[in-house]
Amino acid sequence: MDDFFKYLTAGEEDQNWGLFLNVAGAYSAKPGQSYPPVRHPSGYYFSWEGGRVLQEYQLNYITHGSGVMETREGTFSIRAGSVLLIRPGMWHRYKPNIKSGWQEHYLGFNGDLAARLLSHPLFDHSQPVLHVGVREELIDTYYKVFDLVAEEHPGFQQIASGLVVKMLGYLISFEKQKEFQGKPIAAIIEDARFKIRQNVDQHLDMEHMAQEYNIGYSYFRKMFKNYTGMSPHKYHLELKVMRAKELLLVTNKSVKEISYDLGFQTIHYFSRLFKQKVGKSPTEFRA
DSSP states (O other): OOOEEEEOOOOHHHHHHSOEEEEEEEEEEOTTOOSSOTTSOTTTOOBTTTBEEOSSEEEEEEEEEEEEEEETTEEEEEETTEEEEEOTTOEEEEEEOTTTOEEEEEEEEESHHHHHHTTSTTSOTTOOEEEOOOOHHHHHHHHHHHHHHHHOOTTHHHHHHHHHHHHHHHHHHHHHHHTTTTOHHHHHHHHHHHHHHHTTTSOOOHHHHHHHTTSOHHHHHHHHHHHHSSOHHHHHHHHHHHHHHHHHHHOOOOHHHHHHHTTOSOHHHHHHHHHHHHSSOHHHHHO
């Protein structure tokens, strides 16, 4: 795409939303060209010798070329498909290789929600460069943000902020997928999830299930949790609670009948677990 950038102002309503944009742009650094371009305002421009410190978060996505980034944590190689994650107060500097140049897409943003989302363990301070590959999902999201900020229709900040959250979700998803890419365990977990859903009303022996896949239970449990965010047993319980909520709302079955239908040993255990998960007893939820 053509070079593009726009600096934005966020009103009080935008800031209270929790995440707001300060800048958005794309830039193509040609081979042999000086970097960064001098047309940026003083708050963003930097020299390689001095580096810079921003008071915002930035996501800079490199889709072509290669280069290097330096922070107090060390030196990091950049290639096509790298995302540079810059935080407020973080000293840094980066540049493309003189022979390759690069194509960058960047968003600068701030807010309480931004701080909370960027505290996710996968966004490690010591690893400011994520190698996720050239992903159509990310490129498309950047372009949608650029369209919004170019026109600045009322409410564009709120829509754009949602796209930034979507982008951060993609980054987490891509990082999680790396552990399973091309490995048989991914297919095993998908099959296990299907079995658990198909037998939500049954008692399932997760250790026996792992044996059926010819893998140890500790490994199965660990990889299942890494894949889904919860252990197989908890995954099963969460599905039971979801099914219980559905039955409470759309049937006239008693709490005791629903407890029995879903395979709980006692109504007391079912009621206690339901209140723990939902915040209300089954009777209160139905009412």
